Amino acid sequence: MSRFDGYFLRQLLVLFGFFTLVLVGVFWITRSVSLFDRVISGGQSAMVFLEFTALTLPTLIRTVMPMAVFAAAVYATNRLSRESELTVMLATGSSPWRLARAVVVFGVCAGLMMAVISVFLRPASLEQLERRQAEVAGDVTAQLLNEGEFMHPTEGVTVYIGRVDLDGTLHQVFVSDARDSENPASYSSNTAYLVNSGGNMNLVMVDGIALRLDKRGNTLSSTLFEDASYDISSMAENTEIGRRSLEATPTSELLNAQEDATALGWYSEGQVIEELHQRFSWITINIAVALVGYSALMLGSFSRFGLWPQIFSAFTILVLLEGFRGTVSPIVIADPALWLLLYLPSGIGIGISVVFLLIAGRPILRRRGRVTQIANTP
Incomplete structure (x- = not known):
C-alpha cells in the first residue's frame, strides 16, 4: 500500500x-x-x-x-x-x-x-x-413500591400504596382483585409489609378491612381483620425465558x-x-x-x-x-x-x-x- x-x-x-x-x-x-x-x-x-x-x-x-x-x-x-x-x-x-x-x-x-x-x-x-x-x-416487589400511584401488576388487579418508609413499611394500602368476575374482592389497611416466605411473596396487611361482592346473591360482605396475608406471587408475569x-x-x-x-x-x-x-x-x-x-x-x-x-x-x-x-x-x-x-x-x-x-x-x-x-x- x-x-x-x-x-x-x-x-x-x-x-x-x-x-x-x-x-x-x-x-x-x-x-x-x-x-x-x-x-x-x-x-x-x-x-x-x-x-x-x-x-x-x-x-x-x-x-x-x-x-x-x-x-x-x-x-x-x-x-x-x-x-x-x-x-x-x-x-x-x-x-x-x-x-x-x-x-x-x-x-x-x-x-x-x-x-x-x-x-x-x-x-x-x-x-x-x-x-x-x-x-x-417477575420482580413484583419493584413493581409495587411506587408511592401515590394506582398500579396494575397483572390483569384484574389494582394496587395503591400511599407511602413507603425507608424500612420498607407500606402505608395506606389498597388492593382490588377482580380476577374472579363473579366474586371480586378489595382489601385496605393502614399498614402493610412485603414478606418473602418459602419463595412466595406475600403482602401482609395490618388493621384493615376486606370487602367481597357476591354477584349471584347480590350481597356485599365486609370483614375487619387485625392482620391478613395476600399472596402476590401470581402477579409475576410468566415469561418463558x-x-x-x-x-x-x-x-x-x-x-x-x-x-x-x-x-x-x-x-x-x-x-x-x-x-x-x-x-x-x-x-x-x-x-x-x-x-x-x-x-x-x-x-x-x-x-x-x-x-x-x-x-x-x-x-x-x-x-x-x-x-x-x-x-x-x-x-x-x-x-x-x-x-x-x-x-x-x-x-x-x-x-x-x-x-x-x-x-x-x-x-x-x-x-x-x-x-x-x-x-x-x-
Missing part, C-alpha cells in the same frame, strides 16, 4: 469513527427516552436502565454502521477532490481503480467489525437482554438448525434461514456502500463548489439499496431456497460501483459525449 493509500485510509477510518459516534448518539438519545420512562416507571433503578441501554448498543451500532461507512466514503472523497489531491493523483497516472484500493480495504475493515457485531455480539446481548427483561418483569427470540439465538445454533429444521421447533425454516443469512449480509453491505460512495464521486470533475450532483446520486443509490434489502426478507421467509436474494443488494451495489469506475477510468468517453452534444446543438 502506497503512502497515499495509507493517507486515504486514515481519513476514511477517522471519519467513520466520527460519523458512527454521532449517529449512535442521536439514535441512542431517541430510544433511551422511552426506555428510561418504561424502566423507571416500573420501579427499577437507574442502574437497570444503564444495563438495558448497554445491551441494546450492538443492535444500534449494527443499524447505523452502513450509514457511517457511506458518509465517511463520500465525505473523504469529496474533501480530497475539493482540495485537488485526487486531481493531482489522477494527473500523475493513477487510475480510479488504483485509488480505490484504500476504499476496498476500508470496506473490508468495516465488514470485519460488522461480522463481530452481527454474528457474535448482537445475539449474545439480545439473549442477555431478554433474560434480564424476564427477571425484571427458555424460549428466546430468533434474533437472540447464537449463530452456531442457527447453523445447526439450518441442517435440522426441527431444532428450533417454534420457528419456520424460512425464518431461520433468513435470520442466519441476514447476519452475514450486513457484512457485505458495508463493502458495497463504501464503493458506491467513492465511485459515484469519481464520475465528477474538479469543482470548487464540490460534487453535489454526484453526492445526491450516491445517496439515491444508497436509499434504493436499503429499500431493496427490506423487500427480499419476506421472499426468503416464504421460500428458503432463495436465500441468495439477501446478498443481491450488496452485489448490485458493487456492480454499480464497477460500472462507475469503468466510466471514470475512461474520461475520453465522457468528453466525446459532451463534444457530440455540443456539436449537435443548433
Whole structure:
C-alpha cells in the first residue's frame, strides 16, 4: 500500500469513527427516552436502565454502521477532490481503480467489525437482554413500591400504596382483585409489609378491612381483620425465558438448525434461514456502500463548489439499496431456497460501483459525449 493509500485510509477510518459516534448518539438519545420512562416507571433503578441501554448498543451500532461507512466514503472523497489531491493523483497516472484500493480495504475493515457485531455480539446481548427483561418483569416487589400511584401488576388487579418508609413499611394500602368476575374482592389497611416466605411473596396487611361482592346473591360482605396475608406471587408475569427470540439465538445454533429444521421447533425454516443469512449480509453491505460512495464521486470533475450532483446520486443509490434489502426478507421467509436474494443488494451495489469506475477510468468517453452534444446543438 502506497503512502497515499495509507493517507486515504486514515481519513476514511477517522471519519467513520466520527460519523458512527454521532449517529449512535442521536439514535441512542431517541430510544433511551422511552426506555428510561418504561424502566423507571416500573420501579427499577437507574442502574437497570444503564444495563438495558448497554445491551441494546450492538443492535444500534449494527443499524447505523452502513450509514457511517457511506458518509465517511463520500465525505473523504469529496474533501480530497475539493482540495485537488485526487486531481493531482489522477494527473500523475493513477487510475480510479488504483485509488480505490484504500476504499476496498476500508470496506473490508468495516465488514470485519460488522461480522463481530452481527454474528457474535448482537445475539449474545439480545439473549442477555431478554433474560434480564424476564427477571425484571417477575420482580413484583419493584413493581409495587411506587408511592401515590394506582398500579396494575397483572390483569384484574389494582394496587395503591400511599407511602413507603425507608424500612420498607407500606402505608395506606389498597388492593382490588377482580380476577374472579363473579366474586371480586378489595382489601385496605393502614399498614402493610412485603414478606418473602418459602419463595412466595406475600403482602401482609395490618388493621384493615376486606370487602367481597357476591354477584349471584347480590350481597356485599365486609370483614375487619387485625392482620391478613395476600399472596402476590401470581402477579409475576410468566415469561418463558427458555424460549428466546430468533434474533437472540447464537449463530452456531442457527447453523445447526439450518441442517435440522426441527431444532428450533417454534420457528419456520424460512425464518431461520433468513435470520442466519441476514447476519452475514450486513457484512457485505458495508463493502458495497463504501464503493458506491467513492465511485459515484469519481464520475465528477474538479469543482470548487464540490460534487453535489454526484453526492445526491450516491445517496439515491444508497436509499434504493436499503429499500431493496427490506423487500427480499419476506421472499426468503416464504421460500428458503432463495436465500441468495439477501446478498443481491450488496452485489448490485458493487456492480454499480464497477460500472462507475469503468466510466471514470475512461474520461475520453465522457468528453466525446459532451463534444457530440455540443456539436449537435443548433
